């Protein structure tokens with residue numbers, strides 16, 4: 001038994017829609033049926049391999065990210081989860097920015113935390129704790145900031161200031177063991 005298009009339409013559309021279709025023609029009826037059909041439960045079609053692989057990879061990444069977020073909660077390096085350091089930076093800038101963002105920056109505060117320096121105070125100006133934020137305002141690095149000026153990206157400025165601080169620290173006498 002075949003179903004005519006009119007009876008098929010009637011079985012899936014309500015009276016109001018059928019009246020509206022009657023006045024607008026077959027094309028509108030096809031659109032209405034298509035729209036209605038898209039809202040019905042869809043059959044489980046077999047997935048192509050590439051789609052299945054993509055879904056599995058996405059789920060794996062999502063599970064891994066949840067694990068990383070739990071492990072990083074409250075840690076300084078949790079900023080690395082939303083890492084905004086461009087992957088195309090030259091190695092020198094990339095290393096400096098990664099160290100700054102992770103907090104494992106080999107500046108006095110970090111070196112004090114891992115028992116290499118006996119004080120977290122900036123060894124260049126002796127004013128406050130030597131963190132990556134301090135480098136932006138450290139008077140002993142004022143010449144570097146002026147030299148860099150507004151040239152380059154923020155990554156370029158951060159990296160150059162960082163390496164200048166590290167070079168000056170390396171030139172200091174090494175007597176800071178506990």
Ligand SMILES: [Zn+2]
Pocket residue numbers: 122123124125126127128130134138139140
């Ligand atoms: Zn300083």
